Amino acid sequence: MKILVCISSVPDTTSKINFVENSTKLDTTGIQFVINPYDEFGLTKAMILKEASQGEVTVITVGDVNVDPVMRKALAIGADKAVRINTKPVDSFSVANEIAMYIKNNPFDLIIGGRESIDYNGGAVPGMIAEILNLPFINACIDLQINGEKAEVTREIEGGKEIVSIDSPLVIGGQKGLVHEDQLRIPNMRGIMTARTKPLEVIEPNSTESYTSTYKFEKPEEKASCKIVDSNNINELIELLSNEAKVI
């Protein structure tokens, strides 16, 4: 089975987010970039499927040269091959279109993305890839079994979950649950060494047009400081919640 995992390189979850250049760009000073957590679940799922079926796992990203360390990490975790489409992502559509064009020339049995990126939070790239390629798609995927031309996919829904049978090849947006957290793999020394010799192919973009762009970023307003209520005066809290905040 040939599996493609779409990797978004994102600021580590503890990062402080600030902006530069008139609030149009992320200030990357001191920020450590990591594999988007949802994509890490997807990559691990891909590794497990590969090991069961003698398959091959390719990881792909749309990004500039700064993303290479994150792709090397994906290789160290166990992907066989990495592809980087050499352009800074502008919006979901341009990213999806670049990846879809790659898939058109290099077909896969399964395409795994994340439910959303924790920086852009678009939740749109995998669905757009599916639409461009006319493939089935399931998002918020928490379990996946492939049986030849059919896949059994569990997706999260409002207040529960749903198991569906769907044609394969397909695209999924994965999240926690796709694999257990203790199955996530940390690159070991051997992995890191072999990653250096694995192929990381850089291809030039088709310079797809984007459909949206950033005009400006803003930081949330500083919260007014927290009002502390004495634990012996609970009624004051009730008073504040009902009359000031008007939430009860």
Add this chain to the structure above:
Amino acid sequence: MSILIYAENWEGKVKKNIYEITSYAKELAKKENLNIIAVSTGDVEENELSTLSEYGINKILIGPSMMKADSKVIASFLETIVEEYNISLCVFADSYSSKMITARLAVKINASLINNVVELPITQNPFKVKRKTFSGKAFEIREANRDKVILTISQNAFGIQKNPIECEIEKVNYTNSINNISVIKTEKSSGKINLSEAEIIVSAGRGLKGPENWNIVEELAEVLNAATACSKPVSDSGWRPHSEHVGQTGKTVAPNLYIAIGISGAIQHLAGVNSSKTMVVINTDSEAPFFKAADYGIVGDAFEVLPKLTEAIRNFKS
């Protein structure tokens, strides 16, 4: 030209977030003198439709029943309506199925897709609108550069306003050619209030010490008619089901009131809850980072504070 809203229904019922997006669309429609067309599918209950019509919709179109997991069919159906009614703007609520549909529809109709929207557009020509990004740590003003725009509005971002007008209801036919997907099974988490649509959430962390102590959390939730949630280590240890885990790697929630009990307020936890309108923290440690994010706080032991709080709310409500 008209604005389309996707009036998703859950087993025939329309939820509050649909009234929110209708109110949002109506504000825009008023400015530009546009009509609003709401599209739903399947067996929407009669009285749900009449309630919906009070929010300023000109026309409600009801398509045949479609499987929610089948985003392809729903998106194709919506595409036909976008064409027929010369739609320039589509407005969606945030839901599991709308995420799948909007991605597909944006590609089909060459539209600019902007999600997590929190305000009315700043300008409409060019279309610029504010959205949440970086997991709630920042906002972004995003500019659309296509003629058509699809928006997904964040839950609780826009107040509901009634706007009753004459509304026409019409059933529309749609036959989907291919069917390559079927539902094997649906599992509902039992009877409780759904996290993603709860107005109030009572959430607890490792400070509760063990699963046997959750009764005091559930009692508070019950008097408040709230959903219960938890921090990641709590669900990881199996004290609570994974469906209750909120935060960066769990669910993102935006209730009116979020009460955090024995949760330290790690940045990854806050990322999933920081869009809540009001946050209350109860923690023994006055230095816990949650106090920096919360609006109100009690420094105290959950085991003493919770029963008192539950009692006080019960009295307040009666």
